[in-house]
Amino acid sequence: MMIRYQADADLNQAIVTGVLRREPTIDFQTAFAAGLEGVKDPEVLAMAAQQQRILVSHDRRTMPLEFAQFMTGNQSSGVIIVSRKLPIEVAIEELLLIWAASSAAEWINRIAKLPL
Template sequence: MTLIRFQADADLKQAIVTGTIRRQPNLDFQSAYIANLEGKKDPAVLAIAAQEGRILVTHDRKTMPAEFGKFIMSQSSAGVLILSQSLSISEAIEAIILVWEVSNAEEWDNQIMSIPF
């Protein structure tokens, strides 16, 4: 059972990344800045997250689901978690920590989930 590692998309509020790490210091959540994702198109972002074995965490409900579908037709992904922008920062943090605590990385392979559903 492998622990989940997360990758923040460039559109994800940095307060979510910072707050998640503050609440759960053992959780591995890489910022978009560290991964140099700013300005990159969805396929490149998905490829970077996949190469690192990280679930991509994004607010992008508009283009990411379709791009993810195209991506997994030819490559493997560690998964995508889409958080609604209507969630409060604390609700988003709770959702990420819950995913990290109750699932393992293998369960997320080539999966996409939106919160709320």
């Protein structure tokens, strides 16, 4: 199964736009399209898991803990935390590489930080 991404509400939209410009066939849902503005982390994680999407977020402060708590009774499609210090171009390249070189099954119940 191909990787599908879900942008968290805090993710820089330029990353989503850049990924889709480079590879229009990637399924990368914006936070706006998913209605995530103001939604709490546990609900965001549940929505992404239900839709089998890897959540892409800048939230390295609370998301890892929320992910760990979510995992106690649920399965996740994965979470990728993108450092705000990472140049947008590098974040785009790494997300494209993950999409091209791995499968969705490899990300189940996994959390990773970019840069890898």
